Amino acid sequence: MAKQEKIIISKELKKDTLQDENWCATVLSSLLKDPSTHDVTFKTSDGGSVSAHRVIVAAGSPVFHAMLYGNMKESSQKEIKLPTVDTSMFKILLIFMYSGKVEINSDNCLDILEAAYFFNIAALETKSADFIAGMINVENCCSIATVANAKQFNTLLEKCLEFIYINCDKIIENSSFYSLPSEIVLAICQSSSLHVDEIKLFLALVKWQKNQERPISKSGSEKLFNNIRYPMMSVDDLLEKVRPTKMADPVLYTLALEYHHKPNTYDGPPNQLVPRKYLEVAPKKCFVATNITPNTIASSSDGASVTITKLGSSNWDGLCVLQVYPKEQFPVHFTFQIKQTSSDLSGIQLVVRSCLFSSLTADNFRGGVDGSVGHKVEGTIAIGNNNITTTIGGKTLNTTKQSDGIYLCVYLYYQNNSVIVTIN
Known part of the structure; x- marks a missing residue:
């Protein structure tokens, strides 16, 4: 036969790695269906008998690896007893170990999770826990968490707690x-x-x-x-x-x-x-400062409204400390608005500031936004490498990292003896 001349596809050498993601699963699944290639048989708790490949089962589970290739008696046996799992569940485990697939539903999900946990099949434990987590609601969460805690299903327990x-x-x-x-x-x-x-x-x-x-x-x-x-x-x-x-x-x-x-x-x-992280800023958690003078704080508890009193000729008409955020709780997000005032005051201004936890003085205020009745104010407080960054109403201001935390403050500029403001 005459030698054929090599065909040149490209003058430049081009490389790639081609992979069929289903190839291994397809081949291994076909082996699972071919008993003639199996070399070990498992006797399940309900009297069933299921054969498979020793090496594949060992690769899919550290527990089976220790059993089949360790110093346990099963390492020399061709027929192994499994008193903790029935035939149908063991077949589900085998299919997953061979193909990475599992048929799961609301009836068998807890059983699959328990079997995956027992045989330390981590990937199956994660998938079944994720499946169950997708069905968690207010009515069943505590029951699922109780089961997860009792059986040490830590992955599922973490999802329940969240x-x-x-x-x-x-x-x-x-x-x-x-x-x-x-x-x-x-x-x-x-x-x-x-x-x-x-x-x-x-x-x-x-x-x-x-x-x-x-x-x-x-x-x-x-x-x-x-x-x-x-x-x-x-x-x-x-x-x-x-x-x-x-x-x-x-x-x-x-x-x-x-x-x-x-x-x-x-x-x-x-x-x-330390405030609960998900706790929204609410009036009942306010510290209301009244009759204050610069560089001092006079705090009292309040309910649905905030009473702010004018301080004579002082530039500080009043100050309301809404919340204290320690550094450990950063980042935090806050949102609130003035719902109403004691009268129709067109000249009222709500100014939002953040200042150092360690000292509350006029000099500590940096930036802020003006507000009015019905105007919602939002912002975030985050900690960086060199400072604490507070963003309020789209404006960013920085303070030093030396403080223990940040005050989120609201105060009013209005020339009147007293005004009652409801903050949501």
Whole structure:
């Protein structure tokens, strides 16, 4: 045969890596269907018999690898007993190990997760946990979290906790909350990422403890209730709702009351002053400064409105400290607006500022935005390498990183003796 001349496709050498993503799965799946190539048989808990390839099963699960190639007796056996899994579930595991595919539904998802966890098939555990997480809602979240905690399904438990943190205000109103184990309830109380008012969390915790079949030990109860952040409650709530229960630690309770009277002298546990991250800025969490003079803060608790009093000839007509954000909670996002005033005041201006936590003086204010009734003000506070950056109404201002945190402040310029403003 005559030698054929080599055909030149291109004068320049071109390279690429071609891959059929389904090739391996297709080939391995065909091997699973061909018993003549199998070299090991598994006897399942319901008396079934399933054969497969020792090397492929070992590669798909560290547990099977130790069993088939380690120092266990199964390493020399061709027939292996599996007393913890039935035939249908083991076939689901095999199909996943051979092809990376799994037929999952709301009926078998927990069983698949349990089997994947037991045999340490990480990819299948993640996929089944993600599937279950997609079905989590307020009604079933606590039940799923309880199962995940009992069986140590950590991936699923983390997803449940994340859902609980964000929807905590609704979760604690559902009866399933009272069946949660103490470990999960403690995690909730310790979290700084809750969307819930502190007083509601406290009352839910009181009701949870009363609903337990076995009495909670004194130390266990103290551990739970000491993670409630009492200074974040109003004085009225402390006096009318917390004190009657006798569940709050007397020292923490007294410190919380003193904090509302003299916030700058607070010397209690620092974590008590850390706001829950998802807690929106609300009037009941305001510290209202009235009759102030420059370089000083006179704070008092308020409810649905903020009373700001003019200071004679001072440039500061009034100051309302809305919230304190410690550095550990950055980044934070805030939004609020003036809903109404005590009268139709066309000349009123709302000026939003951020200033250093360590000192509140006129010199610390940098930038801000003007507002009016109905005007919404939004902003963020974030920490960088060299400073704390506050963005309010699209304007960015920087402060040093030396402070412990940032005050978000509102104050008014209006020449009148007194004006009442409702802030949402």
